[in-house]
Amino acid sequence: MKATLLIELLTEELPPKSLAKLGLSFREQMQKALSEAGFIDAGNEGRWYATPRRLALQFDACLESQPDRVIEKKGPAVASGVGADGTPTKALEGFMRSAGVEFAQLEKLSDGKAEYFVARIKKTGERIDMYLPDMMEAALKKLPVAKLMRWGAGEAQFVRPVHGLMLMHGARTIPGKVLDLDSRNVTRGHRFMSVGVIDIPRAENYEAILEKEGRVIASFDKRRAMIVEQLDRAAGQLTWLRDEALLDEVTALVEFPAVYEANFDVEFLAVPQECLILTMKANQKYFPLMDGSKLTHRFLVVSNMKVADPINIVTGNARVVRPRLADAKFFFETDKKTPLSARIGKLSRVVYHNKLGTQGERVDRLVKLAAAIARRIGADAMQAEQAALLAKADLVTDMVGEFPELQGIMGRYYALADGEPAVVADAIQSHYQPRFNGDTLPQGHVACAVALADKLDALIGFFGIGQIPTGDKDPFGLRRAALGVLRILMETPLALSLPDLIDDAAAGFAPELFSGNWRAASADFFKERLRHMLRDAGHDPKAVDAVLALDPTRIDQVPAKLAAVKAFAALPEAEALAAANKRVGNILKKVEGAVAPGFDNSLLQEAAERALAAMLPVVKADAEAAFERGDYTASLQALAKLRTPVDAFFNDVMVNAEDPALRANRLGLLATLHNAMNRVADISKLSS
Known part of the structure; x- marks a missing residue:
């Protein structure tokens, strides 16, 4: 018989930031276990529910008993399973006992190498009652829980104490014990808006009954959608500041959401809005609530109580937020009394890394590096120096001490209050950008110079002392820093050489501090980050x-080169030339020692090699001219003229001729061809 399966754990308040992850993982583990045991189809994803005080699952069309199955059990090889007299060996006898079969019931199968015995055992399907408690215990142990708790006198452990268990199949309560709790067909509703236990007569009615009688919206996704809809409606002509992580968190904090508007004193708007x-x-x-990009003194509260008169909720939240905002105002006003320039000395007492020195020493490096980069791109080096000098000063302010997320942002406000130029203040804020994937880039060459200096100093410093990211471990955020450097160079764009920037950054450190082949390691690191970035952006691998x-x-120059390769790949000659280029490369690799490009026309004998030698300088000149003016597409497309003479050369000419002079001349011709074909990209990579 098929019916809806219901599973519910009633708990104390679960961790809000991981609630959705817990619910999804629980569903995934139970779906896998139930489908493998034959109770549901593999494609039956069920429904998961998660509220502050419960995790629950429903699977429709769940069998009460497994279907009968034939289990095939592989035994010993025939050669070792029977003796010379045809009787079973000890190994085969042990296999028959474990499988519960007689010799006459065994079959022989071949895997192409040898014959082996097989026992086919008919297994009668068991009721779900036999499996479900153990399945749940196993699934709960696999949930992404950092720390488990014990409660009461028992030995059960879970992320929070569990006070109720419900296992139902249709109208039947499945008996069983999980986490020392016996299964019942009752649950509890909202902590304040419902009273007592709630009977669940049938598993399929769970969600509707819980909402009607218990005032609980069990579905995490439905509850989240309700919050968004209420926030939209409550905002009216204003805009609520959308934050997906905060939405998930408040969804995990409420069981029956209701949105109310409150406000704070207008005087607090004098504090930078990022702080508020x-x-x-x-x-x-x-x-x-925002009016365009400007913060208003109004805000929206997602409450766990829907009441006719929310005055107490509104005034209570307004009263609670006031001291928080007062603290922010106090920090801001106090911090402004000390100029950023007067705080720089304190950075010498803040350790950056035990091998790389203090923040003060790091600032000294940033000043020199930012100035060097600014000069390379024609920016104001003095402004870059000043921005780099002040970039880390806000780390020792009260506001950033309370809210580390505001580093850089507060530096800009304090710099403007100190009378620093807007260019310098903006660079202080944006030198951390991009902070994450898709974040905006620093605007202006001064800001870019300081941002590049900050990221390159970190990367080269940590690579120099051997602190290289491995696997998923990247404690110093070096992958993010590398992507930031690459994005700034590519998207701004900036005509800078990455190796030159690496050299500039390394110059700020004492040479004896570095060890190992850090330069090659850092270059490879940038290359792999660039490869991932470009592939993630949708470029052809x-x-x-x-x-x-x-x-x-x-x-x-990379985007233009990618566009050129894409255009070249669309040409009818592309595949043949890519294959030829690959062939040329393989020939040259097999030659002992490097092959210098160049050839002697007087040594050309075959018509095909003379034709290639005549066409090559013309095509090479056109490709070089286009390359030098930055037209990489035209540079690659010029190579299309070489297809016919290259095909003829490989059809008619033996490269490895017996005559050493002839062989060397042909190799030199191929080396010249190889160089001409690989200025923009290694087109052999396009060969299938």
Whole structure:
């Protein structure tokens, strides 16, 4: 018989930031276990529910008993399973006992190498009652839980104490014990808006009954959608500040959401809005209301109580947030009394890394590096120096001490209050950008110079002392820093050589501090980050490999080279030329020692090699001219003229001739061809 299977754990308040992950993982583990045991189809994903005080699952069309199955059990090889007299050996007798079969019931199968015995055992399907408790115990142990708790006098462990268990199949309560709790067909509703236990007569009615009688919206996704809809409606003509992580968190904090509007004193708007927003979001879980890009003194509260008159909720939240905002205002006003320039000395007492020195020493490096980069791109080196000098000063302010997320942001406000130029203040804020994938880039060459200096100093410093990311471990955020450097160079764009930048950054450290082949390691690291970045952006992997095979030093030229490779790959001659280029490369690799490009026309004998030698200088000149003016597409497309003479050369000419002079001349001709074909990219990578 098929019916809906219901599973519910009633708990104390679960961790809100991981609630959705717990619910999804629980569903995944139970779906896998139930389908493998034959109770549900493999494609039956069921429904998962997660509220602050429960994890629950429903699977429709779940069998009460497994279907009968034939289990095939492989035994010993025939050669070792029977003796010379035809009787079973000890090994085969042991296999028959474990499988519960007689010799006459065994079958013989071949895997192509040898024959072996097989026992086919008919297994009668068991009721779900036999399996479900153990399945649940196993699934719960696999949930992504950092730390388990014990409660009461028992030995059960879970992320939070569990006080109720419900296992139902249709109208039947499945008997069983999980986490020392016996299964019942009852649950509890909202902590304040419902009273007592709630009977669940049938498993399929769980969600509807819980909402109607228990005032609990069990579905995490439905509850989240309700919150968004209420926030939209409550905001009216204003806009609520959307934050997906905060939405997930408040969804995990409420069982029956209701949105109310509250406000704070207008005087607090004199504080930078980033401080107020962070205070409201991080500490109070409020959604600030914006008028365009400007913060208003109104905010929205997602409450766990729907009441006719919310005055107490509104005034209570307004009263709670006031001291938080007052603290922010106090920090801001106090911090402004000390100029950023007067705080720089304190950075010498802040350790950056035990091998790389203090923040003060790091600032000294950033000043020199930012100035060097600014000069390379024609920016104001003095402004870059000043921005780099002040970039880390806000780390020793009260505001950033309370809210580390505001580093850089507060530096900009304090710099403007100190009378620093806007260019310098903006560079202080944006030198951390991009902070994450898709974040905006620093604007202006001064800001880019300081941002590049910050990221390159970190990368080269940590690579120099051997602190290289491995696997998923990247404690110093070096992958993010490398992607930031690459994005700034490519998207701004900036005509800078990456190896030159690495050298500039390394110059700030004492040579004896570095060990190992850090330079090659850092170059490879940048290359692999660039490869992932370009592939993630949707570029053809073969085109990416073709461009990166030449280790481009100018990252700003990479997009144009990718576009050129894409256009070249669309030509009818592309596949043949790519294959020929691959062949040429393989021939040259087999030659002992490097083959210098160049050839002697007087040694050309075959018509095909003379034709290639005549066409090659013309095509090479056209390709070189286009390359020098930055027209990489035209440079690659010029190579199309070589297809016919290259095909003829490989059809008619033996490269490895017996005459050494003839052989060397032909290899030199191929080396010249190879160089001409691989200025923009290694087109052999396009060959299938």
